[in-house]
Amino acid sequence: MNGFLLKELALYRSERAARNASAEVRAIFEREHERICMRSDKLIACLMLLQWPGAVLASFLISPTTWVGGQSRIHPHVIAAIALGGLITILPVTLAIFAPGKIYTRHIIAACQMLMSGLLIHVTGGRIETHFHVFGSLAFLCFYLDWPVLITATLTTLVNHLAMGYYEPIAIFGTAAGSHGRMLEHVLWVVFCDTFMITSCVQTLRGLWVTSHREAEQDVLLYQAYHDALTGLGNRLLIQKKLSVLLDDPSRKGSRFALLSIDLDRFKEVNDTLGHQAGDALLIQVSTRLQGLLRKDDVLARMGGDEFALLIDDCQSQTVAESVAARMIGCITTPFDLGQHEARIGASIGICLHPQEGLEAKDLFHHADLALYKVKNSGRNSFLVFDEKMRAETTLQMSLEHNLRTAVHEQLMEVYYQPIVDAMGLVLGFEALLRWHDSVHGQVSPAQFIPIAERNGLIVPLGNWVLAQACAQAAEWRRQGNKLSKMSVNVSSAQLSHDKFVGVVLATLKETGLPPELLDLELTEGVMIENHGQTQQTLELLRKFGVRLSIDDFGTGYSSLSYLRELPVHTLKIDRAFVTDIEHSIEARTLVEGMIDMARSLNLRIVAEGVENRQQMDILIAAGCDQIQGFHISKAVPAEAAGRLMAVKEPTPERQSLAVWNIASADMPA
Secondary structure, three states: OHHHHHHHHHHHHHHHHHHHHHHHHHHHHHHHHHHHHHHHHHHHHHHHHHHHHHHHHHHHHOOOOOOOOOOEEEEHHHHHHHHHHHHHHHHHHHHHHHOOHHHHHHHHHHHHHHHHHHHHHHHOOOOHHHEEEEEEEEHHHHHOOOHHHHHHHHHHOOOOOOOHHHOOOHHHHOOHHHHHHHHHHHHHHHHHHHHHHHHHHHHHHHHHHHHHHHHHHHHHHHHHHHEEEOOOEOOOOHHHHHHHHHOHHHOOOOOEEEEHHHHHHHHHHHHHHHHHHHHHHHHHHHHHHHHOOOOOOOOEEEEEOOOOEEEEEEEOHHHHHHHHHHHHHHHHHOOOOOOEEOOOOEEEEEEEEEEOOOOHHHHHHHHHHHHHHHHHHOOOOOOEEOOHHHHHHHHHHHHHHHHHHHHHHHOEEEEEEEEEOOOOOEEEEEEEEEEEEEEEOOOEHHHHHHHHHHHEEEEEEEEHHHHOOOOOHHHHHHHOOOOOOEEEEEOHHHHHHHHOHHHHHHHHHHHHHHHHHEEEEEEEEEHHHHHHHHHHHHHHHHHHHOOEEEEEOOOOOOOOOHHHHHHHOOOOEEEEHHOOOOOOHHHHHHHHHHHHHHHOOOOEEEEEEEOHHHHHHHHHHOOOEEEOOOOOOOOOOOHHHHHHHOOOOOOHHHHHOOOHHHHHHHOOOO
């Protein structure tokens, strides 16, 4: 998605947000106004139920009653109060019960209320005090905050007065006399009062609109506080709030649900390669896909960056959570269309179940993150459910990672040196090997801390530090008169792919004074073949400056003859896995002999590592192996002890047996 489309999308979202905000204000206004009207419907209907008996009572007390022929005759005003009053009252009461808040309900109620005022005036003979009932009715109708209702009430009053003969046009000019003139005056007062009340309603409506606008703004702010601006998903606050509701609600005590912690794999590569705009577009597409997998009550949130969380309500079993996680991984691994580019990513998911593995929100998040951490350390693009064993393993890994970061930054590690000898037992050089003794965990194996350093980006500064230490030590030994033909240093893929790696190597050689031909950089087959074109250019440049190159752990990787012919390497190091059984297995011995013959045909030197006894040593030398490295010679030792190993100048028959090296290194730390 290019920049123009993103700008258009942002503009569209801004306009849509403005429309949504306006719609929200109107919705709040109409909801509040409807609530007011419903309340007013019921209030005025109740008043009309009281007015009807009042009108009947007034007709009995005020209207005259006569007796004719011993029989009584009810005055017509009484009949009107009972019959018409009932008709006027029953309809609005019915509407207030069955259709409250409707527009037609309040207009009908307003008309009936004004008819009730006219009826009272009629049955009382137009007594002046009943005229004020009209004004009182208008005042009550103001409760609706709906000025068209007041218009309906006024028109109903005027029509009623015309029908009852209270109003004559001639009275406008003052020629009418008596009550008719007074009624005209009364009607004019009604109109004046009505105009005043309409103005008051309009002002009150404006106030209600302002209040609705303020409430809508608060709703928008509240929405923004609980939702992610980019994807529209909930955020950390929303999912925490939902968790609190589930955990604190007494009716949900012991309820089953699952919390999934989701992290996108390789998203950083997309973001760094294609730019942040493409990364944002990718996140939007990911959120859309994930939302399509959810039920109504599930809550998906973006926690920040490329991290998401999912709360699955009413999750009855671990199988349900695992099924959801598998579907999520499946939809995310499908390629994403980013305009001119196609992005392929994955997802790692950690799952925590309630109430099995957590009773508090912080525990649920922590356990889900621990499971996620375990997934990412185990190869990614998968899911795991948290258990207590995982807690111990992950806690150890996190502690090691924290302490390793401190050790790298404060240079608390040591470089040990394992000798490499020729067939005569003469020390040719050393391989620099990193050792770490942690104050908490004791001696930590490189097999533990090297993968951690590779994951968290520490491997580059750590590898450069080892390179500097090894070159400085080799240069120091040369100044002391000790002759050695090489110092081997392992190089990681992260170092080799760094654009400044060649400069770092050359600068280190210049600073330490070590000749380039004495530095032997060891790289695995996988490191060399990964991003082959760029790697080959880097290796060719290093070889041009005189640095020697070796393939480490040969035979465990690609083992492609075409790559061996193309790459500018000098040495092959046979992995210890092939050396272990050569004294017992004909197949293993044949395989090693084949590797040696192949290396010789390519004019490469051969180093066998992992040699642990005399028999292995003799077989390798007989097969034509050039150099030997392993515990049979010596373990990796500190620089001071390594210096003593170089003190032997002329190998003797006894020294050729290499037993002297074991004796010499017996007092040296491993």
